[in-house]
Amino acid sequence: MWRRPFPWFIVAAALLYALYPYFADDVGLRESLLLAAVYIILASNLNLMIGYAGYVNFGNIVFFGLGGYVCLYLVTALQWNVIPAALVAGVAVSALALLFGLGILRLRGAFFALATIGVNQAIQQLVVNFEPWGGATGIYLSLDSYGSLGGPMQALWTTYLLIVAVTAASLLASYAIRNSKFGLGLLAIGQNEDAASVLGVPTPLYKAMVYSASAFLPAVAGGLYFFKSGIIEPTSAFNLQTSIEAIVMVMLGGSGTILGPALGAFLYEELRGFLLTAQSFSQFQLVIAGALLLLIVQFVPGGLLGWLHQHWPKTRRWLE
Amino acid sequence: MSTLLEVSRVSKRFGGLQAVDRLSLTVNEGEILGLIGPNGAGKSTVFNLINGVYPPDSGKVFFAEQDITGGPPYRVCGHGIARAHQIVQPLGGLSVLDNCTVGACFGREALPLAAARKVAREVIDMIGLGDRAGAPAGSLTTAGKKRLELARALSARPRLLLLDEVLAGLNPTETEGMIETVRKIRDNGVAILMIEHIMRAVMSLSDRIVVLNLGAKLAEGSPREVADNPDVIAAYLGDSKLLSAAEKPA
Numbered sequence: 001m002w003r004r005p006f007p008w009f010i011v012a013a014a015l016l017y018a019l020y021p022y023f024a025d026d027v028g029l030r031e032s033l034l035l036a037a038v039y040i041i042l043a044s045n046l047n048l049m050i051g052y053a054g055y056v057n058f059g060n061i062v063f064f065g066l067g068g069y070v071c072l073y074l075v076t077a078l079q080w081n082v083i084p085a086a087l088v089a090g091v092a093v094s095a096l097a098l099l100f101g102l103g104i105l106r107l108r109g110a111f112f113a114l115a116t117i118g119v120n121q122a123i124q125q126l127v128v129n130f131e132p133w134g135g136a137t138g139i140y141l142s143l144d145s146y147g148s149l150g151g152p153m154q155a156l157w158t159t160y161l162l163i164v165a166v167t168a169a170s171l172l173a174s175y176a177i178r179n180s181k182f183g184l185g186l187l188a189i190g191q192n193e194d195a196a197s198v199l200g201v202p203t204p205l206y207k208a209m210v211y212s213a214s215a216f217l218p219a220v221a222g223g224l225y226f227f228k229s230g231i232i233e234p235t236s237a238f239n240l241q242t243s244i245e246a247i248v249m250v251m252l253g254g255s256g257t258i259l260g261p262a263l264g265a266f267l268y269e270e271l272r273g274f275l276l277t278a279q280s281f282s283q284f285q286l287v288i289a290g291a292l293l294l295l296i297v298q299f300v301p302g303g304l305l306g307w308l309h310q311h312w313p314k315t316r317r318w319l320e
Numbered sequence: 321m322s323t324l325l326e327v328s329r330v331s332k333r334f335g336g337l338q339a340v341d342r343l344s345l346t347v348n349e350g351e352i353l354g355l356i357g358p359n360g361a362g363k364s365t366v367f368n369l370i371n372g373v374y375p376p377d378s379g380k381v382f383f384a385e386q387d388i389t390g391g392p393p394y395r396v397c398g399h400g401i402a403r404a405h406q407i408v409q410p411l412g413g414l415s416v417l418d419n420c421t422v423g424a425c426f427g428r429e430a431l432p433l434a435a436a437r438k439v440a441r442e443v444i445d446m447i448g449l450g451d452r453a454g455a456p457a458g459s460l461t462t463a464g465k466k467r468l469e470l471a472r473a474l475s476a477r478p479r480l481l482l483l484d485e486v487l488a489g490l491n492p493t494e495t496e497g498m499i500e501t502v503r504k505i506r507d508n509g510v511a512i513l514m515i516e517h518i519m520r521a522v523m524s525l526s527d528r529i530v531v532l533n534l535g536a537k538l539a540e541g542s543p544r545e546v547a548d549n550p551d552v553i554a555a556y557l558g559d560s561k562l563l564s565a566a567e568k569p570a
Contacts, residue, residue: 180433181433184421184433188411188414194409195405195411196422198403200398200427
């Protein structure tokens with residue numbers, strides 16, 4: 001995989017992304033880039049489902065929220081360091097997703113999409129009523145929790161770097177899957193599931209595997225993100241709106257490509273930041289997002305990268 | 321010759337329709353068995369029962385002495401049964417090469433990606449799609465898609481090939497080419513079970529023929545025997561052209 005220039009390009013871009021706010025010494029810029037990085041992680045992993053396997057997961061945010069909860073629980077109740085806590089959260093959520101996946105992936109199309117919303121809402125209600133995780137008020141971190149990372153100020157920089165690392169890992173995973181036998185099987189499922197099955201692709205297993213894979217890094221990112229925030233509560237952790245925005249990002253950049261969802265996420269976050277500062281219309285970005293989704297699906301189903309590939313086929317080679 | 325596929329008294333009912341009724345048939349190693357019958361006789365359903373698209377209500381399917389009844393299709397494919405569909409099912413957004421690579425990756429030999437791509441490339445060249453390897457499968461002509469169905473099935477390196485009307489919709493030149501290709505495949509040691517409506521092709525290609533009517537077996541035998549069978553002529557053929565076609569193999 002490392003013989004081609006593409007993965008090196010991702011690593012270089014991630015380094016630049018990580019170090020730029022550090023040397024610019026700009027905390028505001030860091031916060032905005034961090035949010036964009038989280039969106040890139042969500043969109044890139046969602047793309048494994050939508051773009052590769054052809055399954056629209058409306059409840060993708062459940063992985064992020066659950067990861068946050070597991071991680072913060074380990075950090076507060078068991079005094080774990082955030083890094084192993086986030087990784088364990090990723091593994092736990094991924095394992096849970098594998099179980100769910102084997103069940104709900106028997107459904108197709110709109111029924112699957114509805115079931116994913118159901119999973120998110122059910123988990124949210126479960127957490128609201130789960131006292132060890134603070135119920136409706138959630139979990140708060142005390143300032144002591146940041147001690148192991150050298151105090152709160154240092155911890156903010158460290159979590160930023162870690163989240164950028166998870167972003168890079170998301171893109172590399174997307175690239176590795178795209179160029180593997182597993183990825184080819186997923187693409188076949190996305191094109192025509194029945195034909196794929198007749199051709200020998202073990203469809204139920206592959207679908208559950210990709211559902212589980214698409215849960216891992218978002219859960220890790222959720223752990224890091226809510227650790228940085230210092231608080232997690234059910235409404236922000238399982239926000240269906242963010243789930244839907246992630247779908248817009250994937251479609252905007254180009255589903256099924258590797259860089260497309262990242263590009264879409266970054267652009268969407270910039271647009272959102274711009275519209276939020278307008279202040280005259282709260283949540284105006286949602287109006288734009290809705291209109292954008294309609295226009296994309298109707299006129300450029302391939303998204304930005306798909307459109308580029310279609311008009312300049314040569315870009316296919318270096319903009320994957 | 322040893323038995324490769326044994327279908328034993330399988331039945332399938334869809335609501336009020338008995339699509340397949342206690343049908344038994346066998347395919348031997350290296351043999352071409354033709355499956356014919358009027359429209360709606362249950363031919364494609366038999367294929368669906370063999371490769372596990374749906375399980376039979378009763379009866380068993382054995383392949384190389386293993387019980388493969390009821391699929392699922394991807395497992396049946398792994399045993400070495402590949403299928404070319406009557407209604408083409410290209411993975412339209414993927415290239416012709418990728419379509420065949422899927423076949424080779426997940427077929428009987430379950431090859432790793434690089435080896436699968438090589439097999440796919442060979443098969444594409446043999447089937448005559450070499451110059452279209454990079455094109456999206458959805459952009460092929462009907463004849464091209466039919467060839468792709470065959471190429472993709474062959475990429476799985478099957479022991480038994482299920483061909484569902486691969487000649488339908490082809491012009492006479494294309495048909496000749498396809499008949500040659502099918503013969504070449506059999507000469508490479510692959511057994512073939514084929515559904516076909518073009519009688520000249522069935523008669524000249526098949527070693528044996530099974531005639532299906534209303535889901536049940538009406539007759540079985542060599543092309544000659546089947547063509548002379550009065551039941552078959554009454555139920556289905558009623559066409560004297562067939563007899564002359566059987567006399568002078570194409």
